[in-house]
Amino acid sequence: MTEHHDTDVLFKALADASRRKLLDLLHAHDGRTLNELCEHLDMTRQGVTQHLDLLEAANLVATVRRGREKLHFLNPVPLQEIYERWIAKFEKPRLKALADLKRRMEKPNG
Amino acid sequence: MTEHHDTDVLFKALADASRRKLLDLLHAHDGRTLNELCEHLDMTRQGVTQHLDLLEAANLVATVRRGREKLHFLNPVPLQEIYERWIAKFEKPRLKALADLKRRMEKPNG
DNA sequence: TCTTTTGGCAAGTAAATACTTGCATATAGT
DNA sequence: ACTATATGCAAGTATTTACTTGCCAAAAGA
Numbered sequence: 351m352t353e354h355h356d357t358d359v360l361f362k363a364l365a366d367a368s369r370r371k372l373l374d375l376l377h378a379h380d381g382r383t384l385n386e387l388c389e390h391l392d393m394t395r396q397g398v399t400q401h402l403d404l405l406e407a408a409n410l411v412a413t414v415r416r417g418r419e420k421l422h423f424l425n426p427v428p429l430q431e432i433y434e435r436w437i438a439k440f441e442k443p444r445l446k447a448l449a450d451l452k453r454r455m456e457k458p459n460g
Numbered sequence: 461m462t463e464h465h466d467t468d469v470l471f472k473a474l475a476d477a478s479r480r481k482l483l484d485l486l487h488a489h490d491g492r493t494l495n496e497l498c499e500h501l502d503m504t505r506q507g508v509t510q511h512l513d514l515l516e517a518a519n520l521v522a523t524v525r526r527g528r529e530k531l532h533f534l535n536p537v538p539l540q541e542i543y544e545r546w547i548a549k550f551e552k553p554r555l556k557a558l559a560d561l562k563r564r565m566e567k568p569n570g
Numbered sequence: 571t572c573t574t575t576t577g578g579c580a581a582g583t584a585a586a587t588a589c590t591t592g593c594a595t596a597t598a599g600t
Numbered sequence: 601a602c603t604a605t606a607t608g609c610a611a612g613t614a615t616t617t618a619c620t621t622g623c624c625a626a627a628a629g630a
Contacts, residue, residue, distance in 0.1 A: 353477050365475035366588080367463050370546075377550055385606065397589055399608080418597040418606045426550040433547045436480075440487055440536040476618080494577065507619055509578080528576045528627040 356409075357435070360428050363408035368393070369401045373410060376424035383419045466519075467545070470538050473518035478503070479511045483520060486534035493529045 363369055368391055375390055376382065388398050402422065405411040409428050414421045473479055478501055485500055486492065498508050512532065515521040519538050524531045 353480065357480075358477050361471075361475045361480070362587095364546075365471045367468050368588090370463065370467075370471070373550070383606075393588085394590065395607080396591085396609090400588075415607095420607065424550070429547045429550050433543055433551075436474075437539045437543045437547070440483070440534070440539050472617095478618090495575085503618085504620065505577080506579090506621085510618075525577095530577065 359404075360408045360410070360432065363404050363410055366401065366404075368398075369405055372398075372401060372405060373424060376411065376422055380423050381421045383421060387422065469514075470518045470520070470542065473514050473520055476511065476514075478508075479515055482508075482511060482515060483534060486521065486532055490533050491531045493531060497532065 371391065372387060375387055384395065384399065384402070387402070388395050391398055402411060402413075406413060410425055412423045412425050414423070481501065482497060485497060494505065494509065494512070497512070498505050501508055512521060512523075516523060520535055522533045522535050524533070
């Protein structure tokens, strides 16, 4: 609507479970090639490429070519911006405190 | 994918600019009726209803009927959960510090 | 009771989305 | 040079999504 275009691209990039899984995979282990990522998703390589293209357009993934391979890296900055713009804004201090407590209780030795 | 269904519903609810605008409207002023919300969006009432239904399914909006009116309230808890699960997880302390700094510099008298 | 206001329900449509198949290209290894 | 590997590009398709139009019902006010 009256909103920044990048914001829309970013939220749309996050709106698909396969793409969130790709982010998770890169979070667990950065710098993977396309084929390495494909092994974890139940779709063709071309499908994965298209998802990665969207993540790259949203600036959530950066790539580097090394020879015939393409390495993928996670960029968490846009997620931080979502937090600043969309979550901190809506956050009630009490609710944050509750969430913090819940997190501490869920992993007491974390 | 291997993911919780609610997570998908939540991200999909946030993936549309009109729905994010509705959240903004409720953040600015809670408890609005359907028609009040319609005044701010350039679409039919039925279209707005469908967006609100998705927000309600994602538990981002709760409603109460008062006579013939339907009042809408924002529930920020799922946003907090996104933060806990998706942003804090990907966050590098340095990047958070940068974002904080950027925010302070952008509104020096905020 | 009659009319207006507020909202619900259902079906239709146009566009966006998530894939696929098929073929082409560049790098690497033998 | 030949083959295998890693990826790119393009077009087709089925589903989902974001709307619309049209009609219906309930509550409120005259």
